[in-house]
Structure formats: C-alpha cells, structure tokens
Amino acid sequence: xxxxxxxxxxxxxxxxxxxxxxxxxxxxxxxxxxxxxxxxxxxxxxxxxxxxxxxxxxxxxxxxxxxxxxxxxxxxxxxxxxxxxxxxxxxxxxxxxxxxxxxxxxxxxxxxxxxxxxxxxxxxxxxxxxxxxxxxxxxxxx
Numbered sequence: 001x002x003x004x005x006x007x008x009x010x011x012x013x014x015x016x017x018x019x020x021x022x023x024x025x026x027x028x029x030x031x032x033x034x035x036x037x038x039x040x041x042x043x044x045x046x047x048x049x050x051x052x053x054x055x056x057x058x059x060x061x062x063x064x065x066x067x068x069x070x071x072x073x074x075x076x077x078x079x080x081x082x083x084x085x086x087x088x089x090x091x092x093x094x095x096x097x098x099x100x101x102x103x104x105x106x107x108x109x110x111x112x113x114x115x116x117x118x119x120x121x122x123x124x125x126x127x128x129x130x131x132x133x134x135x136x137x138x139x140x141x142x
Contacts, residue, residue: 001035001040002040002041002042002043002092003032003035003036003040003041003042003043003050004042004043004044004045004049004050005042005043005044005045005049005050005051006044006045006046006047006048006049006051006052006068006072007044007071007072007073007075007076007079007087007115008068008071008072008074008075008115009049009051010042010075010079010087010103011075011079011107011112011113011115011116011125012051012121012125013029013032013033013036013138014100014103014104014107014125014129014136014138015107015124015125015128015129015136016029016033016136016137016138017124017128017135017136017137018030018137019124021054021055022054022055024054024055025054025055027054028050028051028053028054029051029137030137032050032051033137033138036095036138036141037095037138037139037140037141038142039094039095039141039142040094041092041093041094042092042093042094042095043090043091043092044076044087044088044089044090044091044092045089046069046072046089047063047064048063048064067118070115071115071116071119072115073115074114074115075087075112075114075115076088077114078111078112078113078114078115079103079112082099082102082103082106082112083099083103094142095138095141096141096142097140097141097142099141100138100141104129104132104133107129108129108130108132
C-alpha cells in the first residue's frame with residue numbers, strides 16, 4: 001500500500017498531534033501517521049489526498065484553491081533538498097528515522113516553513129515544533 005499526500009501535508013505530519021477539523025479527520029490522520037511510521041511509501045499527489053479524504057466533500061473548494069496549490073509548490077521546493085528527490089506529483093519516498101529528524105530540525109528553525117504562512121494551524125505547529133517530537137503522533141520511522 002501507499003499513502004498519497006500532497007506536498008504541504010509532508011510538513012503537517014511533522015507536528016501533527018491529534019488535532020484536526022473533525023473526529024473523522026483526526027481518526028484518518030492517526031491511521032495515516034501509523035502507516036507512514038511503519039515504513040509505508042508516500043506518493044505525492046496534486047490536489048486532495050488521503051489526509052483530505054474525510055473533509056473533501058465539505059472542503060472541495062479549499063482543496064483546489066490557488067493558495068493551497070501554492071502551499072504544495074513551496075513545500076515541495078523547500079523539502080526537496082532535504083529529501084534528495086524532486087517533490088512533484090508522482091514522486092515517491094519512504095520516511096526514515098534520520099530523514100524525519102532532519103525534517104523536524106529544519107521545520108523547527110523555520111527553514112522549510114514558507115508553505116505554512118497564513119495557515120490556520122501555524123501557531124499550534126510552531127508550539128509543537130518547539131518541543132521536538134513531544135506530543136506528536138509520528139514518533140518513529142524505520
């Protein structure tokens with residue numbers, strides 16, 4: 001199996017701590033984080049992905065709006081040097097413990113957060129990032 005993510009959700013999973021838009025959203029994101037933490041491959045998509053699934057019917061306009069597409073572009077651009085591959089739709093990667101540590105360190109310093117500007121979760125993610133991985137759902141990777 002493969003987890004399908006849009007590029008900016010690679011950033012979201014770094015500080016995801018069990019909060020979200022609805023109970024269904026949280027339950028779904030919890031499952032996705034478990035799969036990624038177990039070593040399941042991630043494939044990048046353009047547009048709504050596995051994270052969006054529980055809210056896609058209610059947020060169809062949001063998932064396709066220009067600002068969200070720009071978040072994906074910025075996230076892909078910022079993350080590519082750390083991941084080692086171009087992060088365009090169709091790209092595939094497996095999150096490892098060393099890669100997760102590099103991404104979290106870069107996120108905490110703000111180096112890969114251009115896509116986060118204007119996001120309603122920005123303040124919460126900033127607070128979580130200050131505490132390292134304490135309280136995050138994605139605690140381990142192979």
